[in-house]
Amino acid sequence: MSNDPTTPNQIRLSRRRFLQVLAGTAGALVVGIRMADAADAPLPLALLGDTFHDLGAYVRIDADGSVLIGARDPDTGTGVATSLPRIIADELDADWNRVSVVPLGLGVTENNGQPRWTYGRQIGGSGGSIPAAWNDLRQIGATARWLLLQAAARRLGVPANKLRCEAGTVIAPDGRRFTYGSLAADAGKIALPVSAPPLKDAANYQLIGKPAGDVDAREIVTGLTRYAIDEHYGDAVVAVLVHCPWPDGTLAHIDTTDTLAVKGVLKVVRLRPESGQPLGSTVIAPAVAVLAEDTWSALQGREKLKLEWKPGASGSESSYALEQQASALLAGKTDPTARVRNDGNVDAASRKAARRLDATYYQPWLAHATAEPMNCLVKLDKDRASLVVPTQAPQRAWAVVQRLTGLSPAQIDIRVPRVGGGYGRRLDHDYVAEAVMLARAIDKPVRLLWTRGQDFGHDYYRSGSVHQLSATLDRKRQLLGWNQRMASASALTQRNMPDNRLWTSELHVDQLPAALVPNYRSDWYALDSAIPRGPMRGMPHLSNAFAVESFIDEIAHSMKEDPLVTHLRMLGAPRELPLSAGGTLDTGRLANVLKLVTDRIEWKNWLHSVNGLGIACWHVDGAYVAHAIEVAMQEQKLVIQRVVCAADVGRVINPLGLEGQLAGATLDALSTALNLAITFKDGQIQQHNYKDYPLASMAQLPNAIEVIVVPADDRPPAGASFLAMPTAAPALANAVFRASAVRVRRLPLMRELLRML
Amino acid sequence: MAPVQAQAVPVTSDSSIVPEKARDGIDLEINGEHYRHTGDPQMPLLWYLRDVLRLTGTKYGGERGENGADLVLLDGKAVSAIIQPLAKLADRQIVTVEGLAGNDGSLHPMQQAFVDEDAIGCGYCTPGWLIAAIDLLRRKPHPGDDDIDQLPNLCRCGCQTRVRRAIKRVAAGKAGQP
Numbered sequence: 010m011s012n013d014p015t016t017p018n019q020i021r022l023s024r025r026r027f028l029q030v031l032a033g034t035a036g037a038l039v040v041g042i043r044m045a046d047a048a049d050a051p052l053p054l055a056l057l058g059d060t061f062h063d064l065g066a067y068v069r070i071d072a073d074g075s076v077l078i079g080a081r082d083p084d085t086g087t088g089v090a091t092s093l094p095r096i097i098a099d100e101l102d103a104d105w106n107r108v109s110v111v112p113l114g115l116g117v118t119e120n121n122g123q124p125r126w127t128y129g130r131q132i133g134g135s136g137g138s139i140p141a142a143w144n145d146l147r148q149i150g151a152t153a154r155w156l157l158l159q160a161a162a163r164r165l166g167v168p169a170n171k172l173r174c175e176a177g178t179v180i181a182p183d184g185r186r187f188t189y190g191s192l193a194a195d196a197g198k199i200a201l202p203v204s205a206p207p208l209k210d211a212a213n214y215q216l217i218g219k220p221a222g223d224v225d226a227r228e229i230v231t232g233l234t235r236y237a238i239d240e241h242y243g244d245a246v247v248a249v250l251v252h253c254p255w256p257d258g259t260l261a262h263i264d265t266t267d268t269l270a271v272k273g274v275l276k277v278v279r280l281r282p283e284s285g286q287p288l289g290s291t292v293i294a295p296a297v298a299v300l301a302e303d304t305w306s307a308l309q310g311r312e313k314l315k316l317e318w319k320p321g322a323s324g325s326e327s328s329y330a331l332e333q334q335a336s337a338l339l340a341g342k343t344d345p346t347a348r349v350r351n352d353g354n355v356d357a358a359s360r361k362a363a364r365r366l367d368a369t370y371y372q373p374w375l376a377h378a379t380a381e382p383m384n385c386l387v388k389l390d391k392d393r394a395s396l397v398v399p400t401q402a403p404q405r406a407w408a409v410v411q412r413l414t415g416l417s418p419a420q421i422d423i424r425v426p427r428v429g430g431g432y433g434r435r436l437d438h439d440y441v442a443e444a445v446m447l448a449r450a451i452d453k454p455v456r457l458l459w460t461r462g463q464d465f466g467h468d469y470y471r472s473g474s475v476h477q478l479s480a481t482l483d484r485k486r487q488l489l490g491w492n493q494r495m496a497s498a499s500a501l502t503q504r505n506m507p508d509n510r511l512w513t514s515e516l517h518v519d520q521l522p523a524a525l526v527p528n529y530r531s532d533w534y535a536l537d538s539a540i541p542r543g544p545m546r547g548m549p550h551l552s553n554a555f556a557v558e559s560f561i562d563e564i565a566h567s568m569k570e571d572p573l574v575t576h577l578r579m580l581g582a583p584r585e586l587p588l589s590a591g592g593t594l595d596t597g598r599l600a601n602v603l604k605l606v607t608d609r610i611e612w613k614n615w616l617h618s619v620n621g622l623g624i625a626c627w628h629v630d631g632a633y634v635a636h637a638i639e640v641a642m643q644e645q646k647l648v649i650q651r652v653v654c655a656a657d658v659g660r661v662i663n664p665l666g667l668e669g670q671l672a673g674a675t676l677d678a679l680s681t682a683l684n685l686a687i688t689f690k691d692g693q694i695q696q697h698n699y700k701d702y703p704l705a706s707m708a709q710l711p712n713a714i715e716v717i718v719v720p721a722d723d724r725p726p727a728g729a730s731f732l733a734m735p736t737a738a739p740a741l742a743n744a745v746f747r748a749s750a751v752r753v754r755r756l757p758l759m760r761e762l763l764r765m766l
Numbered sequence: 767m768a769p770v771q772a773q774a775v776p777v778t779s780d781s782s783i784v785p786e787k788a789r790d791g792i793d794l795e796i797n798g799e800h801y802r803h804t805g806d807p808q809m810p811l812l813w814y815l816r817d818v819l820r821l822t823g824t825k826y827g828g829e830r831g832e833n834g835a836d837l838v839l840l841d842g843k844a845v846s847a848i849i850q851p852l853a854k855l856a857d858r859q860i861v862t863v864e865g866l867a868g869n870d871g872s873l874h875p876m877q878q879a880f881v882d883e884d885a886i887g888c889g890y891c892t893p894g895w896l897i898a899a900i901d902l903l904r905r906k907p908h909p910g911d912d913d914i915d916q917l918p919n920l921c922r923c924g925c926q927t928r929v930r931r932a933i934k935r936v937a938a939g940k941a942g943q944p
């Protein structure tokens with residue numbers, strides 16, 4: 010970095026984003042981006058430190074030509090540690106074989122006591138990583154490349170626009186070549202241009218759009234990848250917990266004698282979070298912790314605890330009663346909690362209709378079931394908190410630590426290694442709060458581990474729901490009216506969300522067939538429950554797509570019509586319709602994915618096949634997806650013969666990663682639809698392990714998922730991490746109907762199918 | 767600065783120096799290395815690997831290892847490390863995911879095939895899948911789909927179809943090939 014204050018070392022990208030050349034230490038070029046105030050002073054040299062980690066940087070090119078690229082968002086299995094760095098590497102024209110990727114961890118500095126996020130948005134597993142990166146990360150690579158070109162131009166005495174870059178080398182018109190490594194030191198001294206350098210022409214992409222395996226693959230298959238659960242600080246003690254079965258319950262009696270007699274056990278600590286305690290906006294159950302020298306001692310000590318818990322008000326709740334309550338609510342005449350959308354006049358349309366159909370669908374409560382259980386490593390010093398956290402949202406984890414410790418923003422260091430699954434569970438940080446409280450209680454670093462039973466029993470669940478659908482059609486089989494009423498317990502209750510927005514986690518204002526039916530109404534009815542709830546992968550599309558796409562199939566069947574024909578009529582001519590939440594619905598792109606899956610599965614045989622075929626389509630934030638599924642009923646056994654998934658996500662960054670995401674989300678959705686339900690009785694969760702909550706085995710799942718990706722390079726990339734979830738279950742249920750004549754309106758499907766056969 | 771000089775220690779038969787007696791314990795062979803565990807014989811292998819040896823590739827799956835993330839090879843057979851007390855493991859051969867690759871860093875064909883097929887989601891359960899798949903091929907060098915169906919592992923990321931391809935790739939001798 011130039012120390013001359015007159016040379017610009019940052020380019021303003023937008024009101025709050027700046028690009029920077031950060032350092033030339035040890036002959037390296039380091040370029041970063043950060044959020045900043047408009048009147049922000051240049052980054053003080055003191056903050057530059059020696060290591061990449063401290064720099065708030067994204068790219069570091071060393072003299073030996075190696076390139077280090079930071080992965081901003083936690084990779085929970087979504088592949089962003091591969092795809093985000095490739096976006097930068099492509100603009101940089103880096104040699105991918107010389108690129109290493111490091112997870113960036115939380116980037117935070119202090120600004121008048123407030124945190125300033127060095128890397129901008131840092132959230133993984135929400136489907137937003139790539140769209141956000143497309144807006145800012147490309148510029149990082151382009152800037153680093155520009156600086157290298159300038160350095161080469163000065164060395165050669167040739168204008169920069171006569172030079173070209175290729176795989177980590179600048180090449181002159183006369184064939185002379187300079188590696189990036191040899192230019193890095195000079196490039197680090199060059200002032201940034203006054204405006205951002207131009208981005209590459211898409212035709213010249215070398216990495217974007219080309220398949221790449223996971224950057225961590227080799228370390229993962231050799232067992233060397235350290236997840237948070239694998240991290241140690243030398244003297245960290247192990248903490249395991251027993252949680253109160255009721256989030257609002259209390260500890261009535263405790264006897265720790267036998268526990269403290271176990272060799273290795275150091276201490277037993279009561280955690281008594283009170284409601285309103287500053288742990289973030291999430292419910293956290295009281296707990297008793299056993300702290301020990303190692304995990305085995307801690308677990309033995311935990312076995313020997315004698316505890317009696319007293320239920321709170323939630324102690325009489327049951328999932329069965331809650332569903333009864335939902336049904337009663339939908340059957341009654343009460344006004345909805347929220348009228349989510351109201352186009353035209355559904356009631357008037359109903360009076361003109363030639364045909365009317367009603368059906369009710371039921372969804373169970375769900376748990377996250379991440380492979381890596383909740384855990385957290387924390388070390389508290391007087392003026393520093395150091396944590397390793399398996400989180401999807403390090404900035405939210407930071408807020409929890411900050412509230413509990415009162416430390417200033419930059420005194421909190423949060424590292425985020427690769428994460429063993431997120432699905433929304435790790436947007437909440439109850440386990441981080443627990444670890445911090447325990448580290449304080451024992452005045453030593455703590456390694457907190459939740460057991461599998463706790464993971465299932467103390468989740469922030471997705472609420473069960475009841476969906477009452479009603480459709481009217483005219484004589485030409487056109488949809489005239491659509492009335493959807495849903496009852497569920499909002500995931501946003503007690504999370505500082507105003508009451509009139511609680512529906513947003515439950516229904517999407519633009520979900521199919523909104524914008525396609527002249528008279529469309531969707532109402533939401535709030536259920537009250539003390540069972541904790543939170544964000545869940547695919548929400549709110551997952552539950553609604555099952556109801557809507559099953560119902561469209563039922564409408565087709567009632568008219569003795571091919572459901573593909575019904576779908577295509579509903580979508581109408583290819584056109585872009587404006588959506589309430591912004592963006593558009595491109596009916597042509599949606600029809601296209603549907604046509605692709607039906608062509609591939611030879612849909613035209615659908616009526617004559619012995620097996621059952623089913624389809625479904627959906628759109629999520631500018632991305633389009635469809636499934637076609639073929640099943641066979643062999644006696645009482647359901648065999649999923651073929652699954653085809655087509656998706657249009659705009660430009661594809663990593664086709665191999667995308668295929669993995671689409672196939673993976675399909676399998677997850679099938680597993681969920683076939684088997685999974687959380688129930689509770691007397692306020693207690695009844696599922697404690699994988700036996701009670703049986704993720705589908707290899708045998709239950711299809712042998713292959715055929716994935717079709719629509720080429721759409723003229724569109725910006727959309728998120729895809731959960732895109733393939735919503736349509737898998739309805740396509741499956743529709744196929745089961747054709748194979749068995751049993752219409753499953755209640756998930757999980759296997760239980761219902763066996764009951765009805 | 768003067769060079770450090772090694773001091774000669776006289777070797778005598780001084781009877782006042784009594785060497786420490788070999789401590790009693792359980793002799794373990796893990797990834798070809800020999801260890802003696804002198805602590806609680808009931809400690810499950812999983813916690814010995816993770817807490818004592820810090821071989822953290824073998825993951826905690828559940829109280830009874832239900833999702834297969836804690837599989838290791840015991841005398842060549844896949845077993846859950848959390849239900850194996852060390853007392854039962856004396857002088858038996860244990861191989862963890864860290865012991866699959868060759869000493870020169872060359873990957874086991876199954877590891878290579880997982881890389882080839884990108885058969886990885888979040889990767890947490892991958893070591894368990896590798897162990898189960900290697901155990902399967904030991905029993906059935908050319909497994910059919912029904913055989914692969916018997917794998918005990920669970921995965922929410924949905925890596926199953928890619929794992930299936932990886933196993934077939936190894937069976938066909940095509941690990942590491944395009």
